[in-house]
Amino acid sequence: MKEFSAEAQVLHTPYNRPDAYHALSMPVYHSAAYEFETAEQMEDAFCGRTPDHVYSRITNPTVQYFEDRVRTMTGAFSVTALNSGMAAITNAFMTIARAGGNIVTSSHLFGNTYSFLLFTLADFGVEIRFCDLTNPEEVRAHIDENTCALFLEVITNPQLEVADLTLLSELTKAARIPLIADTTIVPFNVFKAKDFGVDIEIVSSTKYISGGATGVGGLLIDYGTFDWAASKLLPRFSGPFGKAAFTTRLRKEIHRNMGAYMTPQAAYMQTLGLETLTLRFEKQASTCLQLAGMLQQVSAIRCVNYTGLPTSPFYEISLKQFGPYPGAMLTFDLESREACFAFLNKLKLIHRATNLFDNKSLAIHPASTIYGTFTEEQRKEMDVYPTTIRLSVGLESADDLYTDIIQALEK
């Protein structure tokens, strides 16, 4: 046979497997597809009989390494990394919801989550039932035989409301529906969701996990605790797959069809972020508590909201669930919307930006930004007020942040 041309040989030079250089960090595998020695091996991989990677919309070695690390940290049954927190939320609901079913939740939700449930999912015939999650009786009354899940944020943003997860998980167990929680505000190194009866945890890894806000990402964590076979949910999967029913539908159907897997570059950076998560969280959250106490003494500030403050109505339950440092985000109220804008415009150190848990402190006026396209009435419904400033505390000292806040409050 004639030799292939140099051009063809360049294109097809194999690389050594595994990594040729014994790299200490997981390499970033920027490859859309994976090659097989034989058609038989290819068939086995495509049909799920072997765990080999076939295509990076479905799995990728760098992303899987990130998922494995999160699984190690959380003790989860399965972890799926998506390309944003919203992708994790949409994948979770597309897996669990169906037309004619309903989701019980609160109107105290992250803006896009609220919009996804109320507008996007509702158009597919899923009913969204809002109720007060701090009132278990009201929650119980909203659950019926068509309920697919109870969904909540463990500390709501920006209202900073905390529901009693132990009480709610008793309710969901009795009703045989999964408890799904967005835990973005308090990461899994401090908040052990499984211990409080959460079956499926959702995290925007854009926030604490990424470290330095290097990119967008999301995690869908299944603890394998929900008894699908005893429920009426996921009927095509609960029989053959048991406790793996949710993960199986997610990984074999929804996640592949929606195509929102994390990219290897993002997974690499977020894996680095995981390595400093505990350190950053301790520093940022303890600074947040200290600063919250200092801001309570400032007369231009009408009230400071942080569930680690004994003045918070959720202090006790927050302490029980999240420990003394419930995240590094606080809010405070000024006398008017105009005062909030003037304050933001005078900040010198703190950045005017959205996002949470960047290494740098960030301030935003939620009502005019994240919730800016909702109507006044909808904002009222969500308890988002024009007088509220949200502050995400970074790695600066409490003194430096206080100095900036005080100078920005001066008339």
Ligand SMILES: *Cc1c(COP(=O)(O)O)cnc(C)c1O
């Ligand atoms: C930011 C955020 C999200 C959305 O995550 P993205 O990564 O921005 O898509 C969802 N829930 C909460 C509580 C958030 O703070």
